Amino acid sequence: MKLAKRDNNMYQLNPHTWVDRYADYLFNYAIARISDEEIAKDLVQETFLAGLKSAKNYKGTAAERTWLIAILKRKVIDYYRKINSKKGKAEIRIKYNPGTESDGDWLEEQVADPGSILENDFIENEELGLAIQECISKLPKKQSAVFTMKTIKGLNTEDICNELGINPSNLWVMVHRARTALMECLNENWFK
């Protein structure tokens, strides 16, 4: 990914490009932790605004995206604190699930099991999602747009061609370049 760096090897912020470069990545991070789409969108927006407000404190030692993710993490924690402190309650909200067919109804049984295949799959898929998003962000803008429209949004070829003003041959060449670059990127960042 092309990172904005100063001459002395320090990163610098460019808020004008934040939405294009990081909004999807931050949204995927937020939606994995908060299943409500609208709240996840709000947290991404709040992250950008908080980033802008605290830009003067940015030291330039971490990449822009890493810094924004750190802000979003705090926003997610604040969100859970807020919903748990509503109505003056301080209890941990864990549903008791008395209707399940488990042997007992101890709370321990409801806690995530680190050895569970389902838990591990969830974590791995989330990490995979972020790795793919990172690779997509490294693509040239038009390739990234074509790949996203075709693969993530599932649009048909004709609609994409009309929207981007390209013909189907151009589209498939762009898909080819994007997918080849993604395979190489994931090979470097995911399989190694």
Next chain:
Amino acid sequence: MTCDEARIICHKTQYKDASVWEILKLKFHLLVCNACASFSRKNTKLTTLCEEAALRNLSDKDKFRMKKILEEEI
């Protein structure tokens, strides 16, 4: 069929956009070309990974709104 053509059809099959005739031509090419067969396996793996990751993107409308709010604050 050249390898370039085979790879484009290989991408089309990932999105179920290839015609029956194109699929048949591709299958034959993959039988005789190891490089494209390897490419096809990796390409299919990429499709599986994208499906497993269940990627979600913000709509253009959401991004436009975010940009507008951000630009007002800059």
